[in-house]
Amino acid sequence: MLGLKCNAQARNQCISCSKGVRARRALICNAASNNKFFVGGNWKSNGTKESIKDLVAGLNAADFDPKHVEVVVAPTFVHLDYVNSIIDKNKFAVSSQNIWIKGTGAFTGEIAAETLQDLGIHWVITGHSERRALCNETNDVVGLKTARALELGLNVIPCVGETLEQRQSGQIFSVLDAQMKALFDRQAFIAVKDWSKVVIAYEPVWAIGTGVVATPEQAQEVHAYLRKVLGNKLGAEVASSVRILYGGSVNDKNCEELAQKEDVDGFLVGGASLQAASFETIIKAHAASR
Numbered sequence: 001m002l003g004l005k006c007n008a009q010a011r012n013q014c015i016s017c018s019k020g021v022r023a024r025r026a027l028i029c030n031a032a033s034n035n036k037f038f039v040g041g042n043w044k045s046n047g048t049k050e051s052i053k054d055l056v057a058g059l060n061a062a063d064f065d066p067k068h069v070e071v072v073v074a075p076t077f078v079h080l081d082y083v084n085s086i087i088d089k090n091k092f093a094v095s096s097q098n099i100w101i102k103g104t105g106a107f108t109g110e111i112a113a114e115t116l117q118d119l120g121i122h123w124v125i126t127g128h129s130e131r132r133a134l135c136n137e138t139n140d141v142v143g144l145k146t147a148r149a150l151e152l153g154l155n156v157i158p159c160v161g162e163t164l165e166q167r168q169s170g171q172i173f174s175v176l177d178a179q180m181k182a183l184f185d186r187q188a189f190i191a192v193k194d195w196s197k198v199v200i201a202y203e204p205v206w207a208i209g210t211g212v213v214a215t216p217e218q219a220q221e222v223h224a225y226l227r228k229v230l231g232n233k234l235g236a237e238v239a240s241s242v243r244i245l246y247g248g249s250v251n252d253k254n255c256e257e258l259a260q261k262e263d264v265d266g267f268l269v270g271g272a273s274l275q276a277a278s279f280e281t282i283i284k285a286h287a288a289s290r
């Protein structure tokens with residue numbers, strides 16, 4: 001995993017400082033990358049003020065070390081400010097689930113990156129498959145939104161993933177290529193300097209909300225592929241440091257096995273992130289898997 005300290009028992013050398021690293025990917029050490037295991041909770045269109053108050057109280061009481069895991073929760077737009085005001089910011093950051101492709105202005109019903117910044121929200125999810133499928137967001141729109149977030153200094157979680165039909169008809173890698181290309185097509189994406197600000201989420205559509213989780217081997221295969229695609233475009237050092245999350249029916253029972261896979265750097269969790277106890281177990285999956 002990324003962000004492990006250089007240490008005496010290391011078997012590999014950091015390509016940045018030449019010290020040893022015990023990292024599974026063994027390219028870059030803590031001195032060069034502060035990226036930790038990452039867990040996001042996507043609350044989707046769920047929650048009332050009352051249920052959110054209880055959920056946040058449960059999360060604030062969760063026992064984990066933020067030195068080893070970065071945790072972000074994404075409530076609805078209208079709950080962002082409330083959650084940000086009551087959540088323990090030593091342990092959690094708050095993310096929006098979407099942004100508008102442009103700035104503030106005459107865009108009825110849309111939320112600009114500037115507005116999020118004004119609220120102290122520093123993360124945004126882009127390209128979630130529900131937005132792609134239900135709101136007709138194309139790869140190009142996802143590329144624009146991701147670039148817009150980066151231009152405004154936000155941290156961004158672009159989502160990619162194939163449908164069951166695409167997987168079964170052998171299109172999985174061409175679908176992922178096209179989704180990644182839309183990110184690479186934007187200057188703001190390829191010009192990123194600090195790759196702790198970009199976290200890619202692989203969310204196979206067939207696994208989202210279905211209870212059918214990808215096997216650890218299926219997740220690893222795609223994560224390794226995405227890392228290769230990143231490496232071809234941005235170089236080995238960037239590819240090694242970018243965190244790639246798995247999302248789709250992650251729960252407190254299956255998270256540990258998935259977290260053991262070399263290229264699984266964290267999770268983007270839907271349903272199970274609405275239960276504080278389950279989410280806490282998922283947050284601690286990385287530590288448990290070691």
Ligand SMILES: O=C(CO)COP(=O)(O)O
Pocket residue numbers: 042128203207208209210211247248249250268269270271272
């Ligand atoms: O869409 C997801 C996270 O963004 C995954 O949702 P589930 O965990 O409910 O399958």
